[in-house]
Amino acid sequence: MEKFPNVQEYSFDKQAQVLDLILQIQQKEYNVPITKHDQPDLFIIEEYYQSGKGNFWVALYNEVVVGTISLLDIGNNEAALRKMFVNKDYRGEKYKTASLLLDTAIKWAVEHKIKAIYLGTTPQFLAAHRFYEKNGFISILLGDLPKGFPVLQVDKKFYKYELE
Template identity: 70%
Template sequence: MTLGPVIKEYSSEYQTEVVDLILEIQQEEYNVPITKDDQPDLFEIEDFYQTGKGNFWVALYNGKVVGTISLLDIGDSHVALRKLFVKKEFRGSTYNTANLLLNRAIEWAREQSIKAIYLGTTPQFVAAHRFYEKNGFENIDVEELPDSFPILKVDKKFYKYVVR
């Protein structure tokens, strides 16, 4: 039995669990009107995220996906943080899943000589806003994003993390 979640690089064996986890959180927990058809990247993780200086990770607990995070290479040594989702039971300090995922992504960014990590999120993810701010992300205006940053329809709040 595992003591806590283990962070692993994504491989296709996790695809179904990744899609199910993300959709459940988006649709059922936060009532975000988004479908899997709106997110074709979830079916092309290797080609979409795991290229250039990007990557995608899963948090596994007893072999099951309980969290995800990705960095999308947007050029000029910048990445977009995407798909940070943690199953409700694995949030908070007991399992520390979100921190484990974020720390792995930041460590990867350092290894890849990334200058900054950007992210967009929705207004209703208030706990996520606190989490990002507590972890050194600064709230920025949309005008401060790199031109190559892929703004999603649901994104209304933006953050930047300077990698040191």
């Protein structure tokens, strides 16, 4: 039995598990009225996220997807952190899933000379807000986002992480 999840780059054979995890958290845990059809990027992860300076990772525990994170290349050596989701049973200090995922994304960003990571989230994800702030993200206003940042309808709170 593994102690911590293993983070690896996304591959197509994990698509169904990724979709199930994300929808479960959005719809059932947080009651966000969003469907898989509202998220066409989840059907073209390789083309959408794994291009340019972007990437998509999964956290696996015994070959089951328990977490996801991605960096979307938005140009100008900047990235949007997207699709950060962790199964509620794998959150916290016991498994460190969120930290493992975020560390992987930040390491990638440094290696690919990304100067800043931005993210948008919903007001009800309070634990996520604390997690981002604890990990060096600073709260910013909508107007402080770069032009290339894809603001989602549900996003009302925004953060920036400086790498330079």
